Amino acid sequence: MTQLGEIQQAILNGESAAVGSLRVPESYRGVTVRADEVDMFEGLDSRDKDPRKSLHVDEVPVPELGPGEALVAVMASAINYNTVWTSIFEPIPTFKFLKKYGKLSPLAKRHDLPYHVVGSDLAGVVLRTGVGVHNWKPGDEVVAHCLNVELESPDGHNDTMLDTEQRIWGFETNFGGLAEIALVKANQLMPKPDHLTWEEAASPGLVNSTAYRQLVSRNGADMKQGDVVLIWGASGGLGSYATQYALNGGAIPVCVVSSPEKAAICRKLGAELIIDRNAEGYRFWKNDTEQDPKEWQRFGAKIRELTGGEDPDIVFEHPGRETFGASVYAARKGGTIVTCASTSGYMHQYDNRYLWMNLKRIIGSHFANYRESWEANRLIAKGLIHPTLSKTYPLEETGQAALDVHRNAHQGKVGVLALAPQEGLGVRDEEKRAKHLDAINAFRGA
Template identity: 50%
Template sequence: MSSLTEAVLAGAGPDELRGEEVPDEYLAAHLRKEDVDIFAGVEDKDVRKSLHVGMVPMPELAPDEVLVAVMASSVNYNSVWSAMFEPLPTFGFLERFAREGGYAARHDRPQHVIGSDASGVIVRVGSGTRRWQVGDHVVVSPIQADDQEPMTHSDGVLGTGQRAWGFETNFGGLAHYTVVRASQLLPKPAHLTWEEAAVNLLTAGTAYRMLISDRGARIKLGDIVLIWGAAGGLGAYAVQLVKNAGGIPVGVVGSEEKGELVRALGCDVVVNREEIGLGGDPTPEETITLGKRLGRIIRKETGEDPHVVFDFVGRATFGISVFVVRRGGTVVTCGSSTGYQHQYDNRYLWMNLKRIVGSHAANLQEMAECNRLFGLGKLLPALSETYALDDAGTAIRLVQRNQHVGKVGVLCLAPHEGLGVTDPELRASIGEKRIGVLRKPARTAL
């Protein structure tokens, strides 16, 4: 363990942190370029075979960047894609980024450190950093935007220089240290532990933009919102956002156990996929049949068709989403975990004046508004369980096989759960049971 790491774990102040040397290498969950073809012809692309945890070289810090000692991180579906080398090996992203030259060239390495969430302590700031100091407790937005691009100043996510940190860039969050731009940082909610704070921004920020932002569905008081995968990371935050906004969340889940969990989050109506017979890849005819079944259930429970459908599942559900949303309603999508090629009957879209809104992550202001809701205790972390960094491959495998609920956390430098709370009064007022509504006991292996 380096002296800087020891100082971080001891809770050292800014002066002491500045006085310790940055190590030449650090522990990280990473992929290796030499492995990109290991799953050729293999049906079960087990991410535990491609994900390595070991030492990697410490990169140089650019003027607009900070070095964060990562206390905790989490698993997102982009980590599954990365470790499967699908739909494309991420090393191609790193190579293209590196062609910009300058500090971007650092990203093209034989190892790709992945991970797009983190909470931790700033231990170094670049010479161009103004708003952050060594010793600050932070959480990290997954979006890197190019502040020299005009479009970024309208909407950071629309800029062509926007990249997903830890997926389209190197030096991600599943590690003891990470390099991020200062424009990715937000203050850590003081009442949350490191692991609770680390699981929120990517998925909650994405759900915020999809549902609340004026660039998404813009839900309002009383809106009925159908949420596919309501017990997953995105879905668990979508349920809370709809409920907080005065809407009526209708969640689709895969089991009764998951149904109980989303009810605890505030879901008004819960539909088990088995109730409508959804499984696999429905044909166009089956899509209409399934949509009618789902529509009848929603109308029985709420009296109306949904105003909005929240869909990140993709191919298996998208045709149903377009069919079931009400006349003039909106389907908002941010992903396609079951496949990117969607089929739907366009008559139900154009003749009923429905809209499809594409959404990707969130800009920094949207992330900040979402993070504020966590700071106020209005949103609760969707953390269900944690793994040690050494078991990151097992944690990613759990998500790959959809054997999880909510978000799966990874302890990086934090030696155990429960650390990092600096506002115990707020935490007590919210309540441990409510904050840990999705929690399972800590474990290190399946």
């Protein structure tokens, strides 16, 4: 049996603590993009770029373990939109991030390689910890959030997301979670929720923490009870958590979806006010350069029809260019548009009269700090927020998993198995799981 096979077997036997006495292998399989292929999609529209062609499963060396870091045996991971961006080399190839990071220090130089092991989620077991790590030890079952910070500047010590050297692990750093072994900073680690399988535990990380900061945190919209919250893509990776936070926090979600099937998922979560934008035929752009304010007005009227005449206190934005004009228009006077992404394009256009004359605010929100990520994971562990995993692929089919997300052919989150040989493994508290099984499986098969 290989060294990695021995590690895998110990974990599968429920003997995670034994991994500390097992040798770490010299190499592992990771999902990579390659620097010599960054021009492979040149001339193609974004929608025509196929992650199955650019994402490879390669055997790569285990990186050197540095101070304050941990090597983790990855049982499962998940797809985020940043993996799609990486795979289609947009907006720029991520090798530019790695090269910049590599100039920071001799330790950071490890990340500047001709291949990039991607992935910003994981659930697994700590294999080794570096010098100075005392909160975690080999054998701990963990999940990881994706904030990588240096914290040598004063800027990040109030909110680590403001650190001058803040990066997203597995996107702006190497050795990510779509692999059999990952390298993280120890302050990325959090306890694995013990009632979840490996793939379920891996799936919330990035999107759950992002939605928490964006909606709940004082760094975001600071949502309160009774707020009307307009949620774009309410059944997707981000939106499915935003919908749960709105419902749990006593707010009133207005869920925007693109099909009856996605509407049904939102109702399963407990949402009642739903707009199927395709069924309603909204076309916010007349052409590539001109928006249609009459469609904003028709959209706003639909929201008021559902809410009994109220406009959204908060708009949960992430599509970007396609929807941003409508979002600024639709928010109530004094309302907040909080944005964390631009999956339909980065160059936003909106009518500023609706912003300045109505005292609205636009808040930028990017991932989450360790405290926010910890709180978001704590809510998962307590069964108050649930995974939205709909489908899981083996590591070898990560390209197809990324294509699903790229083409919006998915619901919730798409998982990827690494060292876990099959779904359904890793549950440590069956009694707690039984209490929440319906909610845990809400997106399955969707």
